[in-house]
Amino acid sequence: MFSINQLVFKDIINVRKLEIESGKIYCLFGESGSGKSTLLKMFNSMLTPDQGKITYKDESIADLDPIQLRREVVMLGQDPIVFEGTVRDNLLIGLQFAAKEVVANQVLTELLKELHLAKDLDEEADKLSGGEQQRLAFGRVLLMDAEVYLMDEPTSALDENTETVIMDLFTKKVRNAGKTAIMVTHSKGIAEKYSDEIIYMTDILMKEGTLS
Numbered sequence: 219m220f221s222i223n224q225l226v227f228k229d230i231i232n233v234r235k236l237e238i239e240s241g242k243i244y245c246l247f248g249e250s251g252s253g254k255s256t257l258l259k260m261f262n263s264m265l266t267p268d269q270g271k272i273t274y275k276d277e278s279i280a281d282l283d284p285i286q287l288r289r290e291v292v293m294l295g296q297d298p299i300v301f302e303g304t305v306r307d308n309l310l311i312g313l314q315f316a317a318k319e320v321v322a323n324q325v326l327t328e329l330l331k332e333l334h335l336a337k338d339l340d341e342e343a344d345k346l347s348g349g350e351q352q353r354l355a356f357g358r359v360l361l362m363d364a365e366v367y368l369m370d371e372p373t374s375a376l377d378e379n380t381e382t383v384i385m386d387l388f389t390k391k392v393r394n395a396g397k398t399a400i401m402v403t404h405s406k407g408i409a410e411k412y413s414d415e416i417i418y419m420t421d422i423l424m425k426e427g428t429l430s
């Protein structure tokens with residue numbers, strides 16, 4: 219699905235080779251400041267490498283329209299984005315961006331239930347707590363039915379029980395649909411429980427001066 223070759227970004231990322239296979243869930247694991255978020259942002263062109271190449275479905279990402287790419291390769295960032303408007307508006311805005319059809323209120327209500335988000339669709343989203351907003355953003359991304367999900371510490375604002383609910387839901391949906399996910403996490407437990415493969419930053423980052 220993705221292939222990385224000789225990738226360099228400033229003095230942060232220096233990866234000789236990395237393959238991401240379709241239909242798998244990956245966790246990017248490493249210490250704070252090791253470049254996990256930076257690397258994640260390169261998979262949907264939010265950051266452009268200084269050197270090297272990333273391909274997506276055998277095409278160089280540099281040659282793809284970033285808007286089109288981000289419709290398929292969706293990012294849920296570290297801080298959830300909440301748009302002005304209601305819970306419904308916030309769920310539907312991702313579909314609008316992905317140029318997909320609006321879904322019925324019943325589907326949205328069902329999704330809120332699955333996310334353990336006891337809120338009305340008409341409620342103003344900016345009134346939600348940090349953890350609720352994170353689950354709302356999660357819902358928005360799940361509705362987009364993407365090819366690839368890039369998740370940057372998607373459960374950082376959640377308590378342990380809610381984190382389990384959300385991770386169970388997310389990984390079940392990704393697996394049932396045969397989609398791909400790359401997830402940044404600080405939690406070894408989450409990485410071991412939910413991913414098919416753990417990518418250790420220490421394993422993929424080259425030491426200075428060793429890139430040929």
Ligand SMILES: Nc1ncnc2c1ncn2[C@@H]1O[C@H](COP(=O)(O)OP(=O)(O)OP(=O)(O)O)[C@@H](O)[C@H]1O
Nearest residue numbers: 228230248249250251252253254255256257402404
């Ligand atoms: N665009 C940029 N230009 C220069 N330096 C950057 C840029 N983006 C990130 N950095 C720096 O690169 C390093 C890695 O940052 P990054 O956010 O990728 O780490 P991380 O592994 O995700 O960390 P954390 O687990 O704390 O979120 C940090 O020192 C950061 O300040």
